[in-house]
Amino acid sequence: MHVKLNVNGHDLNCDLDPRTTLLDALREHLGLTGSKKGCDQGQCGACTVFVNGRRINSCLTLAVMHEGDAVVTIEGLGAPGMLHPMQAAFIEHDAFQCGYCTPGQICSAVALTDEAAAGVPSHVTADLCAPMALTATEIRERMSGNICRCAAYPNIVAAIREVAGGKA
């Protein structure tokens, strides 16, 4: 089945079995191996990408469901020599060990600042109707869909706090 995706700013055409997940389309058909397959069931977050500006698990959606959608992967956020500030902060804070979960962690980290600014509450938000400050507690909760088996969590939080500016 034919599907046209806009990936990292480029229109790309694929012919795919309808069973192909967005993650497999990115990795196996488009050669974008930055997004990782961890659990393949939406539990680990290693496959996190942006679709039309929002973070989702690319393993739990079919590529054919994204005709015309704008997909941004870790490769589209930044590249060597022109890193996204969040990528630079992860390096600065040593926010990974093996690195397998890192692309998903960084995509989620970039997304959560937008979500908080848009008024999306989290489980730990004290006041649903007040502006949401990105405290360490908020960051940890909003990152709970991204598992790091190396447990680099303290440094991940530090990297995000530097970029998100939440010093509370």
Next chain:
Amino acid sequence: MKPFTYERVATPGEALAAMDRNPGARFIAGGTNLLDLMKLEIEAPAHLIDVNGIGLDSIEATAEGGLRIGALVRNTDLAAHPKVREEYGVLSRAIVAGASAQLRNKATTAGNLLQRTRCPYFYNTDMPCNKRRPGSGCAAISGISHNHAILGASGACIATNPSDMAVALRALDATVETLTPDGAKRSIPVADFHRLPGDTPELETALAPGALITSVTLPQPRGGVHIYRKVRDRASYAFANVAVALIATVEAGRVIVDRLAFGGLAHKPWRVEAAEEVFAAGGDAKTDPIADLVLAGATPTEHNAYKLPLVRRTLAATLGDARKGGMS
């Protein structure tokens, strides 16, 4: 995953027509639960009808002073909607207590209502399960039943409904608006939407085969303090062991329960009207008498009897939160 054919539709009418042409097909929206089950071949539809393009993705005021939530409104957008945050706080709280941000960005209102149990024996295709293969037996009853039902269960199934959102909708007396296969509108109170397992645990909802959920309607806001307290095996991103949805008013330090519903205890959201009625009649009750009403008829297993004291303690903590007028 079993092979399937796929089509996109542009209107609710097209969705129903596509279903009529393809009996046994499935509508797909967020897909976060359906695709998970298809990978395991627990669900194996021969045809998928993608309804993401049919509209039904807005939240509007109703003439009655409530809200109409389109079936395709994403969980994130529902939790973040200013009216919902201000006037239906228990719903915002319940939604963000469930899943992860990535899943909530994709999952829809209707899909959340239709999600299947996370009973590990339902997920394990090597094991018997009356819900997955009617008549095969229930492996959970004699198995590890740590997070199974203690209320409303049957000899055929002790699975729980995993939704947090549905517990809040039950407390709020929401109505599920549907289109039947012949295109007629049918409203189903959320109280009647989810079924107890009985002898037919494979029948989980009152939705007619081939019917389409179009929206969920909330009545006028009830005011009061809104709390959703969820206890789970870890601090985030896990299903409830016990969850409490409470709407209450507080007068001179006394908590007057208006609405009380529980998650994690049964095959459906567990509203406890008997407790609400005590307060509606002008009476008062402390935690333990209320908990006695919640737990009436409970049938715990060896592994989940811990939920009996946990219900009491979670209820006590929730009433304490209400007394302080705050969230949990």
